[in-house]
Amino acid sequence: MGSFLKEAKRRGDTMDNRNDRKHTYKEAGVDVRGAERAKGKMGALTASPDPRVLNRGGAFASLFVPRFDGVADPVLVLKSEEPGSKQQLAFEHGRIESICQDLIHHLVNDIVVMGAKPEVVLDTILCGRIEQETVLAIVEHLAAACRGLDCSLVGGETSEQPGVLATGQYMLNASILGVADRARIVDGSRIRPGDKVVALASNGLHTNGYSLVRRLMADRPEIMAETIGGMRFLDAILLPHTCYYRPLRDWLGDPAVHGMAHITGGGIEGNVKRILPEGTRARIELGRLEVHPLFRVIQRFGNVPEDDMLQTFNMGAGLVVVMEAKRVSALIGHLKTSGCQAYEVGEIVAGNQDVVFVGELQW
Incomplete structure (x- = not known):
């Protein structure tokens, strides 16, 4: 009986030690401070010359003035996209700039075929751990790809997901807003024999x-x-x-x-x-x-x-x-x-x- 009580006490002491262990978000794989430092540098990378973009650092959402010069009856054209398993190859071989161009080019093509001009883009970066240099490079290249196509990267989400994605693993997607004049929408409805x-x-x-x-x-x-x-x-x-x-x-x-x-x-x-x-x-x-x-x-x-x-x-x-x-x-x-x-x-x-x-x- 005495040995049983001693074993029970030993187990209890072990459990108490486990319960005394302090658990932190950082220990679980999410570095909030590190993420804040990275996000704090994104504003300069996404700065847009478009006066319709009213973004302010740290805001909960992006602001955009819906003013479309030369468009009599504007219709908003929306699309989300991700570059599929090509992004795995791209990150494995250090092709960050090219996969960012892939994502933006694909998005823009999808609205161009509707007769729309690209206006603004929101991105999402999912990763196992926020590696500041890599994340900032992604944002920089996405923003540059947008500027080259007459639109602006105005915000998005960067999410650290340890246990879901491995360190060094990234998944990108983005959404675009474009505009078309209602009378000039291209939707295939006018296709006819002889075309x-x-x-x-x-x-x-x-x-x-x-x-x-x-x-x-x-x-x-x-x-x-x-x-x-x-x-x-x-x-x-x-x-x-x-x-x-x-x-x-x-x-x-x-x-x-x-x-x-x-x-x-x-x-x-x-x-x-x-x-x-x-x-x-x-x-x-x-x-x-x-x-x-x-x-x-x-x-x-x-x-x-x-x-x-x-x-x-x-x-x-x-x-x-x-x-x-x-x-x-x-x-x-x-x-x-x-x-x-x-x-x-x-x-x-x-x-x-x-x-x-x-x-x-x-x-």
């Missing part, structure tokens, strides 16, 4: 298909020795997403443009179908599609079926414009002067709100 489909060239993967590519890199590591257009495979797949805002800016609201589609996940078929009105069909000539050489390498190393390639990747067409036939050459000429390659790849015919491929890809 032409114009493809704007991509520079590669953009931000889609990386789960397949990462699997291929693991299964066939020799693919890393491939070169595409003089670039190493890794450099080619981490090129920032092409942004089409500046090349298309002067054509936003042009009555000849009846619809636009950003070619992301789902490929040409999945995205063009989203803008087609009833009674129409997009007829895409595969033989005219200028396949980016990166996709030839991916298909060859992965033995990826052609229909899976078309469904997963943009295949070299990053954005599609559906427009009046008589204005096609004018648009293509304008885009060329902006350094954007474009070409006719199909037409609109009567159909059942679908996309059909004819001919064969020229691998």
Whole structure:
């Protein structure tokens, strides 16, 4: 009985010692003071020359004056996006600037195809631990990407989540607000048989298909020795997403443009179908599609079926414009002067709100 009491007392003393241990938020992995120091430096990085941005350091939300010069009947255009598993590769290889450009370029493209001009962006940075140098670099590059596209990074959220994400692991996403004149919205409703489909060239993967590519890199590591257009495979797949805002800016609201589609996940078929009105069909000539050489390498190393390639990747067409036939050459000429390659790849015919491929890809 005496030994039992002694053991019970020993256990009680151990529990008391455990209960006496002080637990802090910092010990749990969240450094509030460190986060405050990092956030205190963000204001200078996100300073905007736009007088409509009324931000003040430490405010709970961002202030923006809804004044849109030259827009008679403004309609706000909103979108959220994240750069998918490409960001894991980018952070693994120190490509912070390029993944920030990916995120902003993708967002801007998604509202440009609605006929909108970008205005302001809010970001979210999730991480296992706030590494000040990395977090400030992310904010700096996001803000720079916005300024280069006539918009402003006006705020966001930086969240330290130990136990959810590992130290050194980051997840980015952002939301954008743009504006379009109601009379100049581009939503595909004016697409009709006889319109032409114009493809704007991509520079590669953009931000889609990386789960397949990462699997291929693991299964066939020799693919890393491939070169595409003089670039190493890794450099080619981490090129920032092409942004089409500046090349298309002067054509936003042009009555000849009846619809636009950003070619992301789902490929040409999945995205063009989203803008087609009833009674129409997009007829895409595969033989005219200028396949980016990166996709030839991916298909060859992965033995990826052609229909899976078309469904997963943009295949070299990053954005599609559906427009009046008589204005096609004018648009293509304008885009060329902006350094954007474009070409006719199909037409609109009567159909059942679908996309059909004819001919064969020229691998």
